[in-house]
Amino acid sequence: MTHALPDTDDPRSAQRRGPASAKSEQRIRDLLRVGREVFAEKGYERATTTEIAQRLGISEATVFTYFRGKRELCVRVISDWYDEIIATMESGLPREQPIRAQLHYLIQTHLRLFLVQGTGLCALVLSEGRSKGQELGESFLPLQRRYTAPLMDLLARGQASGELRRDVPLRLLRSMVLGPMEHILWEAVAQDKATDIDAVSTDLVALLWSAMQAPDAELAALRRMRNELADALARTGAVT
Template identity: 50%
Template sequence: MTALQRLAPRRVKSQLRVTELLAAARQVFSEQGFHRATTAQIAVAAGVSEATVFTYFPGKRELCIQVIKDWYDEISGELEREVPRLHGVHAKLGHVVRQHLFTLLADGSGMCALVLGEGRTSAPELAEVITECKRRYTTPLMDCLAQAIADGEVRQDMPLRLMRDLVYGSMEHVLWDSITTHKRPPIDETAEQLTSLIWSALMPRDASLDALARFRDEVSTALKQLDAQRPAPKAKRARK
């Protein structure tokens, strides 16, 4: 057996151990938050000694950073696959809003509170990592809105960064409210309401009037076609 062949099982075992530690760390950070979580708790959750944790990670902060990166990789990858397949700005916006709420609320508020809270933390390493992860996560929708601005499908008098803040800022308020009240809102209903509200703000200023004019023309055309299809009234017989 060559040295490389002897190393292969060790690498597989090490990768498996890292996966187990990260799964345990995600659970602990979700339940305890970053500041209350300890490497001892993570070791217990993983079924290993605390020394084993330090064999693979320098400390709690590095574990938390990797947990956040892995989590964002998962949810960003889904949007990168799904958003380009959808047709229309409204459909893409609706998908992003619903998926965002579902992802952060479906499994409880643990990862939601961790990401939102540590994104504002004084620890620069965590804040910088989350900022970079958010940049990738928001790119599918931002690319869509940038193209929509160029095509005149949405307002052209609003900077893209404000559109981003409008979309994700409004959802953040919903998420924080869920965290502080410990009440999960109905995701589908909330997503539809938010999408409608955001879309009304993104539409070009004259879009509503144009839509009303198109509706009036369509109704007028339909009525004319209906009249044309009606049989002509029979002529009345003259009385003798």
């Protein structure tokens, strides 16, 4: 017997049953795993809950026990994928390094996760999730805000530290970073083109940094290096 879902837009609240049993939790994991495969292979329009059920050897009705339909299942798949990307970016971010090095890490990791590990889902998000009027478009908006949060935090810290210019709004700085990356992803997906992620990341950061860095950032960096060197020499003299 099925139970009604709570009236909520949270994609992680797709589960229909109350306290989930171990079997129910495993079923949800299986649906998300196979759903990811099917959506990545076929996109949203051509994917069906029938095929997802067939690959798992279950009835389509079982899919609807846990998800209202294809849209809800797809949003949950993308939400979980974004959570994985965010966790990877945040766990490896070299916060002790200058903002430029952290920006390079975020861009390089972003491209690697999309183009090496998630090309099919990348195509789905770019083609259907971003288009106005598409069935998934509005559902992806809160996911996009959550997904860009690490970059926004980095940019805010860069302005606070004086490494990034403060006369440009954070949202515009974010667009300056995401715009070129999206173009790179579109080109790679549309043309099925291999991308030298390391080289592209380095070139893109060099281009962005010339526009984003604070006018006196290089001078400030040199001063910090001078002070750090002076402190190191002073400590060495104290030891000797």
